[in-house]
Amino acid sequence: MAGSKRFCATHPDDPEPGDLIEIFRPGYQHWALYVGDGYVVNVTPVDEGPPAPFSSGKSVFSRKAWVRMQLLKDVVGDDTYRVNNKYDSTYAPLPVKEIIRRAKYLIDQEVPYDLLSSNCEHFVTLLRYGKAVSSQAKKAISAIGFVTVAAGAFSLLGLLLSRSRERRY
Incomplete structure (x- = not known):
């Protein structure tokens, strides 16, 4: 090359x-x-x-x-x-x-x-x-997958934290 x-x-x-x-x-x-x-x-x-x-x-x-x-x-x-x-x-x-x-x-x-x-x-x-x-497409799909998983994890964490706060009151 x-x-x-x-x-x-x-x-x-x-x-x-x-x-x-x-x-x-x-x-x-x-x-x-x-x-x-x-x-x-x-x-x-x-x-x-x-x-x-x-x-x-x-x-x-x-x-x-x-x-x-x-x-x-x-x-x-x-x-x-x-x-x-x-x-x-x-x-x-x-x-x-x-x-x-x-x-x-x-x-x-x-x-x-x-x-x-x-x-x-x-x-x-x-x-x-x-x-x-296309390796560009494979990289983009991997990045989208990572962002989706990360967003899901943060959403789940936020939900769990909000529920634990609700129980305290």
């Missing part, structure tokens, strides 16, 4: 067609699939015009996304990125021609978007591996 970098058209570890591109946005990572000649396929909000740094964030609220083919440099903007085929040791990548065919078939189509079950990482891993996976 290459280190994070700002966009550079000529870099020793330039992406290969079919590679997953992890783009580091403030507070989250956006994912795209490299299709060659400087272009990526990724999901953006349905109502979006030109690419924006918070494009995946807007999709969270619309529940829909648009599949676009854009220049990698435009999608990365001032952020950093890296090639990150992190699931290659777990899932066998599909043949590159199949990955690219599937990606290009979806260009200009509207697709469902959900932060926990159908986000930009799910989208690109489905194209590369034939399986939609």
